[in-house]
Amino acid sequence: xxxxxxxxxxxxxxxxxxxxxxxxxxxxxxxxxxxxxxxxxxxxxxxxxxxxxxxxxxxxxxxxxxxxxxxxxxxxxxxxxxxxxxxxxxxxxxxxxxxxxxxxxxxxxxxxxxxxxxxxxxxxxxxxxxxxxxxxxxxxxxxxxxxxxxxxxxxxxxxxxxxxxxxxxxxxxxxxxxxxxxxxxxxxxxxxxxxxxxx
Amino acid sequence: xxxxxxxxxxxxxxxxxxxxxxxxxxxxxxxxxxxxxxxxxxxxxxxxxxxxxxxxxxxxxxxxxxxxxxxxxx
Numbered sequence: 001x002x003x004x005x006x007x008x009x010x011x012x013x014x015x016x017x018x019x020x021x022x023x024x025x026x027x028x029x030x031x032x033x034x035x036x037x038x039x040x041x042x043x044x045x046x047x048x049x050x051x052x053x054x055x056x057x058x059x060x061x062x063x064x065x066x067x068x069x070x071x072x073x074x075x076x077x078x079x080x081x082x083x084x085x086x087x088x089x090x091x092x093x094x095x096x097x098x099x100x101x102x103x104x105x106x107x108x109x110x111x112x113x114x115x116x117x118x119x120x121x122x123x124x125x126x127x128x129x130x131x132x133x134x135x136x137x138x139x140x141x142x143x144x145x146x147x148x149x150x151x152x153x154x155x156x157x158x159x160x161x162x163x164x165x166x167x168x169x170x171x172x173x174x175x176x177x178x179x180x181x182x183x184x185x186x187x188x189x190x191x192x193x194x195x196x197x198x199x
Numbered sequence: 200x201x202x203x204x205x206x207x208x209x210x211x212x213x214x215x216x217x218x219x220x221x222x223x224x225x226x227x228x229x230x231x232x233x234x235x236x237x238x239x240x241x242x243x244x245x246x247x248x249x250x251x252x253x254x255x256x257x258x259x260x261x262x263x264x265x266x267x268x269x270x271x272x273x
Contacts, residue, residue, distance in 0.1 A: 020271060031266070032257030039256065049262045056266050109241045117237050122248045130252040148214065149246055150253040155216050174210060181245060 023063055026072045027056070033073060033151050034080055040134060040146045041084050051088055055080040074157045077147070081161055099138075108181040111196055121194040125184055133183040141176040148173055200228045205235050213243055 011019070034055060039048035058079050059066075066075055112119065134142055140162070147153045147161065148169075155173075159166045189196045205228045211217050212225050229236045 023270075028266075031263060035258035035262065036253065036256055049259070049265075052258060052262060053266050053269065057269060060270050108245075109238050113237065113241075117241060119241050119244045119248070122245065125248075125252075127252045127255055130249065131256075134253070145249075146253070149249045152250075155214070170211070173214075177210070177245070177249075180249070 019063060022068070023060055026066075026068075027059055027063070027076060030073045030076055031056075034076060036150055037077060037143070037146050038080060038084070040131075040142055041081075041139070042088055043135060047088060051080065051084055054083050054087075058083065071157065073151070074153065074161060077151075077153075078161050081143075107178070108185045111185065112194065115196070116194055121188045122184070124191075124193045125188060129187055130180075130184065133180050133187070136183070137176055137179060141172050141179070144169060144172040145176045145180070149177075200224045202228075202232060202235055205229070205232070206238070209239065209242060213239070213246060 031052065034052045035048060038051040038055075039045060042048050042051055055076060059076055062079075066072065109117075112121070134145060137145065143162065144158060147158045148155075153161075155166045155169045158169045162169070185194075185196070188194045205225055208217060208221065208225055212222065215222075217225070229239055
């Protein structure tokens with residue numbers, strides 16, 4: 001006869017304190033990054049708050065599975081992404097996005113190299129306008145740009161989070177950046193920050 | 200390395216995703232070719248601009264409080 005399985009002992013107060021300390025040190029420091037990614041994915045602040053809170057709860061429960069010394073930011077972003085896809089994507093209503101395949105990869109530099117090769121017109125474009133342009137990108141492109149250009153993740157880290165080959169990350173970044181440039185250039189022309197004709 | 204090859208690696212170079220050898224080839228080309236140099240500078244400036252414009256946002260103090268309370272009790 002097999003002996004009865006002893007109940008799992010409750011973690012000692014010392015172990016709990018250690019768990020909390022390591023979670024604060026390695027996970028909670030990434031709250032701002034998680035929020036910035038969440039708000040671009042969901043398209044609104046309240047949903048982003050909920051998504052980040054849920055991500056942190058899941059992460060804390062699974063903290064024993066996190067390998068200390070590895071990339072906590074990437075691990076948290078993976079949890080956030082799964083939570084978004086499984087629970088939020090269907091109910092968030094994101095503003096309509098552009099059809100990125102229909103866009104010529106346009107190089108703004110060629111348009112401005114005679115008048116403003118140093119791109120000083122960018123300085124006059126406010127934060128909200130940039131965020132609006134990002135929000136009009138299709139989801140995968142938006143996510144890739146935020147992970148790379150805002151959060152500074154490597155191609156390899158992004159590929160792991162999105163579960164795609166590195167080549168896909170590269171091509172998404174290329175097209176998303178060109179699309180953003182075009183959008184912001186058109187805006188700058190429209191506002192009279194720079195001469196030129198919007199495409 | 201010619202201009203076309205150099206531009207093919209534009210973003211990988213700016214993202215520091217190339218091997219040191221290729222990076223060195225590009226750096227050399229950029230020193231010898233002012234038009235490519237200007238183009239790379241422009242793209243670098245654009246990426247810095249994107250980052251600066253998007254990093255102002257972060258989790259609100261209220262959200263931070265909510266998470267702390269939920270995780271560790273009030």
